[in-house]
Amino acid sequence: MRWSTIAVAALATVAQAHPGHHHPSGPPKGPACDWTDFWKLGNQLSKDAEIYLPESTEWTSVSQRWSNVGTPTVNITILPANENDVVEIVKMAQRCDIPFLAYNGVHGAITTLKDMTWGIAINIRKLSSVNIAPNGQTVTIGGGTNSKVVIDTLWAAGKQTVTGTCECVSYMGPALGGGHGWLQGHHGLISDQWTSLRIVLADGSVKTVSPTGPHSDLWWAMRGAGHNFGIVTQVTAKIYPIQHTNWAIQTLMFTGDKVQQLYQTANDVFLPTNGSAQPVDIINWSYWMNVPPVDPTGPVMEFYIIQEGVTAVDPAYVAPFEALGPVASTPNTGTYRDVSAWVGINMDGPPCQKTGAANPRFPVYLERYNVTAQQQVYDAFKAITNSSGPFANSLFLFEGYSMQGVHAQNASGSAFAWREDNLLTAPLITYMPDPANPVLHEQARLAGDQLRQILKGGSGRSELHAYVNYAYGDEQVGDWYGHDSWRLTRLANLKNKYDPEGRFSFYAPAA
Ligand SMILES: Cc1cc2nc3c(=O)[nH]c(=O)nc-3n(C[C@H](O)[C@H](O)[C@H](O)COP(=O)(O)OP(=O)(O)OC[C@H]3O[C@@H](n4cnc5c(N)ncnc54)[C@H](O)[C@@H]3O)c2cc1C
Ligand SMILES: *[C@@H]1O[C@H](CO)[C@@H](O)[C@H](O)[C@H]1NC(C)=O
Ligand SMILES: *[C@@H]1O[C@H](CO)[C@@H](O)[C@H](O)[C@H]1NC(C)=O
Ligand SMILES: *[C@@H]1O[C@H](CO)[C@@H](O)[C@H](O)[C@H]1NC(C)=O
Ligand SMILES: *[C@@H]1O[C@H](CO)[C@@H](O)[C@H](O)[C@H]1NC(C)=O
Ligand SMILES: *[C@@H]1O[C@H](CO)[C@@H](O)[C@H](O)[C@H]1NC(C)=O
Ligand SMILES: CC(=O)N[C@H]1CO[C@H](CO)[C@@H](O)[C@@H]1O
Helix, strand or coil, X not given: CEECHHHHHHHHHHHHHCCCCCCCCCCCCCCCCCHHHHHHHHHHCCCCCEEECCCCCCHHHHHCCCCCCCCCCCCEEEECCCHHHHHHHHHHHHHHCCCEEEECCCCCCCHHHHHCCCCEEEECCCCCCEEECXXXXXXXXXXXXXXXXXXXXXXXXXXXXXXXXXXXXXXXXXXXXXXXXXXXXXXXXXXXXXXXXXXXXXXXXXXXXXXXXXXXXXXXXXXXXXXXXXXXXXEEEECEECCCCEEEEEEEEECHHHHHHHHHHHHHHHCCCCCCCCCCCEEEEEEEECCCCCCCCCCEEEEEEEEECCCCCCHHHHHHHHCCCCCEEEEEEEEHHHHHHHCCCCCCCHHHCCCCCECCECCEEECCCCHHHHHHHHHHHHHHCCCCCCCCCCEEEEEECCCHHHHCCCCCCCCCCCCCCCEEEEEECCECCCCCCCHHHHHHHHHHHHHHHHHHHXXXXXXXXXXXXXXXXXXXXXXHHCCCHHHHHHHHHHHHHHCCCCCCCCCCCCC
């Protein structure tokens, strides 16, 4: 166990001044604790565990987050180095009634996190491991492993599995909410690959959870509402031989006057009206953003067509879009490991940098594009992101993954409720928080919500379908986990059974 030098001195002062039994939202439940409890904890942790306080020079690197609106407040950051360390930390926090939260890739941006007003950050990035089973059928992944580490380790062994697309996000974070990735068209969501997992519950007990066995009820909930029940220390997931090494992309850039033609064509090419699904080897995304040198009058639309198993995207897909007159149409070719960089979400890409910006998203799932609504939302996005306002660097995301593997799974078999939706859309309202201008957060919320309401209106649905991992935080529970009453009842019952005191209720609480 390593105490940072400054922590030794600082801990005594901080912990003495604020004994751990101050719970803001209720009476203390455990015996009184003071800083000596942290010393005792320190002695129980393994030699590679680390503890930091805000005074530590390392504090920023162990506690800084990607998005800076609705962030949790923590007073101490502990890095467990193995599963038993997690157990000891959770038991101590439980006994002393101190709030705690798992910090992983720190890209979680939901504003419910602000309900954590003090406590312990359990930064699990040392629980990083990727072990392929001798039979080559499964991999066991540590709860704090980064997504790119999983991709690269499997790749070196000629294997792959479904992971998130962004290189700087953890493997686990996306998966707990279902988990979208490039390979989902073949195999389903990230969490659809799991065969079992290990979890530390609020009472510090460790459980193995799988489709059969004593905790099979929790298995259903972990795959879609998994932030709610404990700290996952490892999962075992199915892996596959690499099917296609080579991938290609065509990036077409359009000016805003083409919005209706573009999305009419997208519907026609990728989702014909007879209901056939988008081809399994194709992924199409688009981003809207301001690129003043290309068009100073409004956001441009960058349209990506990604195809696997080819060195160039099939002209049959590209030609209808080129016929619309893009300002640029650029091919690129490489391997599976290049795809994230092509869409700007690799380690060097803008979303992987921690700049201090607030990055709330306002997601809405759709079945297909409504061309009228696309025009309306473009006009609104253009107004909101004008260059004289604070939101000029915002991005609108339209993610069209292939869906066959997701549809192939039992729709009621997990807590992920949105298998029938084809498109994941969300404005990402990026801005620099300004302490002198606190209304900025509210302006951003109103702007983001206005945009998603337009898309929801165009869908003809009265209910919002929101991906929990993109959620802003002001949605209803059913907007995250499904509106069917059986889903909400089932989740509430499991929450009551496995986390009755609501210790794991800072990220999109299910009850
Ligand atoms: C640039 C970018 C790209 C993204 N790409 C994708 C994508 O391709 N597919 C996709 O599905 N989503 C994607 N997302 C959304 C992503 O799923 C969420 O942002 C997710 O919360 C990030 O996880 P994290 O570990 O980085 O964040 P964190 O903030 O560290 O974790 C989020 C929450 O998850 C919980 N948690 C994390 N690890 C554990 C654990 N081991 N056990 C228990 N609870 C845990 C905690 O409650 C924590 O507050 C992306 C987000 C960004 C910003
Ligand atoms: C936790 O940190 C916050 C912010 O720095 C501070 O306001 C609060 O007093 C601290 N609480 C405890 C119990 O140390
Ligand atoms: C309907 O879908 C099939 C694929 O399932 C496709 O081959 C066919 O061309 C489509 N027909 C129309 C009219 O879009
Ligand atoms: C520019 O954007 C800001 C923030 O969204 C908004 O308040 C303002 O009305 C916009 N101005 C114009 C001319 O659209
Ligand atoms: C789908 O999942 C539900 C809920 O777990 C289960 O009751 C049902 O039997 C499953 N159906 C199939 C076809 O596997
Ligand atoms: C498309 O969106 C518009 C605007 O919200 C709406 O009036 C129309 O009914 C929608 N069309 C369909 C087919 O849902
Ligand atoms: C831009 C875009 O996302 N186009 C298509 C992507 O795939 C979905 C799902 O098949 C289609 O509905 C979109 O039109």
